[in-house]
Every structure is written in structure tokens, then in C-alpha cells.
Amino acid sequence: MSPQLTQLLAQVPDAFPDAAERARILADDPWWLYLIKAVVILLIGPILTIFLIVWERKAVGRMQNRPGPNRVGPNGYLQSLADALKLPFKEQIIPDTADRKVYFLAPVLSAVPALIALAAIPFGPVVSIFGEQTTLQLVDLPVGVLVVLACSSIGVYGIVLAGWSSGSPYPLLGGLRSAAQVISYEIAMGLSIVAVILYSGSLQTSEIVAAQSHGWYFYMLIPSFVIYVISMVGETNRAPFDLPEAESELVGGFHTEYSSMKFAMFFLAEYVNMVIVSAFCTTLFLGGWRFPFVGDDSALNQNWWPILWFFAKTFALLFGFIWLRGTLPRMRYDQFMRLGWKVLVPVNLVWIVVVVAIKTIQWSWPQILVGVGIVLVVLVLLSLALPDKKLPESDYVDLTGGGHPLPPLDLRVPDATPRQKALAKAEARAARRKPAEVGSAAAQEGAENGGN
Secondary structure (H helix, E strand, C coil), rough: CCCCHHHHHHCCCCCCCHHHHHHHHHHHHHHHHHHHHHHHHHHHHHHHHHHHHHHHHHHHHHHCCCCCCCCCHHHHHHHEEEEEEEHHHHHCCCCCCHHHHHHHHHHHHHHHHHHHHHCCCCCCEEEECEEEEEECCCCCCCCCHHHHHHHHHHHHHHHHHHHHHHHHHHHHHHHHHHHHHHHHHHHHHHHHHHHHHHHHHHCCHHHHHHHHHHHHHCCCCCHCCCCHHHHHHHCCCCCCCHHCCCHHHHHHHHHHHHHHHHHHHHHHHHHHHHHHHHHHHHHHCCCCCHHHHCCCCCCHHHCCCCHHHHHHHHHHHHHHHHHHHHCCCCCCHHHHHHHHHHHHHHHHHHHHHHHHHHHHHCCHHHHHHHHHHHHHHHHHHHHHCCCCCCCCCHCCCCCCCCCCEECCCCCCCCCCHHHHHHHHHHHHHHHHHHHHHHHHHHHHHHHHHHHH
């Protein structure tokens, strides 16, 4: 190898250093580079929120055969920017019964943690910025996964406090729903990440991305990926899981009594949380910033190209949120809670046991398929052995060909309603009391006449 080529390769940063080397590179960043990264990460949320709102309105409009926003800016794409400039100047209306301190704190508590969570997400490999080698990540903590989970879940406290502090029944109901919702789906989301941690052997987000160099976890850990995707929709209060702000039941839910900039901060928190859970899903299951079907030594996985692949995967997941909103109706609350507690959590626990068994026994893929086949056969046999559930005859209703319930053939219409029967009994008692009262009054009058 020529000396010139050796010198040139020495100047190219190593895009795939180990964890210790990445930590050293990140620790050597000058203060101005930290400042640039922090500002960019804080701006990602608001900028993407402005874009996502108008994108969602345009996409749902196309799904519903209407144009969507088409007045402000080219083809209506500046509508969200106009709304963002308008909301701070709207009048603030505060209920008299509101707890003002908590009422003002709740929107801040929802928005600020959402803006911080992106600090632990790796957006790309080692690059050179103004001659300084650095990683495209603000902080690379050993517990980065827990930091992202904590930041994404703290925002729910803002929703709960907003509902309680508004002094109105509908926001309170929305806040209570949100509390139950986060307990249900935060557990399912946390359990879905356990399998990823077991396979990667680390809670560090950059290590999880590095562990997927030989295969992405979205197909190696399909149950975890599916459960995480369902849980992230429930975690962000998005349709069909938008029960805390169901306008058909709660007027507007937890933010009914909010206006002006505080109302905008709740929407900012919702859309930034969508970006966080989508970026986190990309990191955990979709290989992070890696381009599919190529090795780490490919030019597509070096320099600044990986940022493009990372955001392409993230936007694909964000489009899933929009697609669900334009496709599925809102679930009932009992259906929503049943899905979380009776489906997602039990399936997660069983899947974790299977992953631990595979990691412990070190099975090969043919052995895994044979084991799965045996388990399915046993489950089918158990289902056949269980007795059929029979409905009580008194509760059984025949169905006609059109699917409408058929009334029973021995149906008899009652002669009187319960209210009519109660009125008849009251009249009978009054009629029985009336002769006795007349007799006692006559006897009293006779006694008075006799005395006279």
C-alpha cells in the first residue's frame, strides 16, 4: 500500500468503533459542538411537529377524498406554520375553579421531557464536523433505553395534572383515562424491549444498533416488534387509542379548558412523542441508521448518508400513525384495556420465557422451528380437549338470515307496566284508608254531639 493511500485512510474517521472508543470520541467534543448538537436536537421536535400536522391533514384528506389544507402557502403546506404563529397571540381563558400553579405547570411538564428524550438516540455513525470527529448523538449513556422510556412516560403526568387542575369534570375524566392507559401500555412497551436487551446484551442505544449489524430485530423478534408498535400507539394517545381526548364523549378531554400557547404545547408534546417512539423503534428493531441489505463497509453506511436512512425509517413509522387515524374507528374503553392486560402483557411474558430458553439452550433455527411446531400441536390438542362453552337457554337468541335478533316465540306483552302496577296499588291502599277515615270522623262527630 502506498504511503499516500495509508495517510488518506488514516484521516477517514472509523464509523464503527467499539463502545469505549465511542465514549472517548464523545467525551472529547468541544463545548461548541455540544451546543450545536443540543440546539439541533431541541429544534427537531418543533420543526417535525409543524411538518407532521400539515402532512397528516393532507394525507387524511386524500384518504377521505378531499384536498385538506390548500390556502396558506404553496399547496397549503404553510398552514401549520401560520397556526404556530397564531396560537401564542390567542386569548388565554382560565377557569375560576382551576388550580393556577398546576394549571400552568402541566403543559410544560408534557412538552419539556419530550424534547429531551432525543438526546439518547444515535442518528448516525462517527463523522467529522468542522474538523472534529464526533458521533451523531448528544449523550451515549449506559442506560440510554431507560432514559428514553422515562422521558416519553413523564409527559403523561402533565396530562393527568392538566385534567385535575382544570376544575372541570370532562378534563378530569380524560386525565384519569390517561393514567390508566399509561399504566397498561407502558408495561407492555417495557416488556417488549426486554427481548431486545437480552439479544443485544446492553441498555446502551448505540450498542443495540451495533448488535443489529448481522440482522435486524424486527424479523428476529417479531412478537416484540408487533407489541411495541401497538404499545407506542397507545402510549401517545393516538387513534384508535385516543380515549383521553375523545371529543364524542369528553368534549376535548384533558385539554378542554386550555387555550392559546398552553393548548399548543400539548399538541407539541403529542407529536414530539410520536417522533420519539418512532425513532426509538427504529433504533431497537430497524437497525438504527443502517441501510438494509449492505454491510458496514459500504459507502451507504458511512459519513452523512445514514442520517437519511434513519429518518426514512422514522417517517415510515410516522405514516403508520396517520394511516391508523384515517382507517380505524376509536375503540371502546373496555376493549382498549382488555387488549393491554389480557393480550399484550401475557403474550409478552410468554415470549420473554421463549427468548430466555433460546438464549440459554443455544438452539439453532431448525430446532427452534421444531420446538414451535410441537408447542402449536400441544395447544391445538388442548383446545380440542376443552369442552365447548354452552350458552344458557334463557339467554339464547335466534338470529334471522339478516343478522337481526328474532324475538322469542312465546313472547307475551305485559298487561301493565311496573309504574302502572305501583300506581294501582297506591290507589287501592288509598281507597281502603278512605272508609276507615270517614268512619272515624263520623264517630268523633257523634261523640261531640252527644256531649253537647
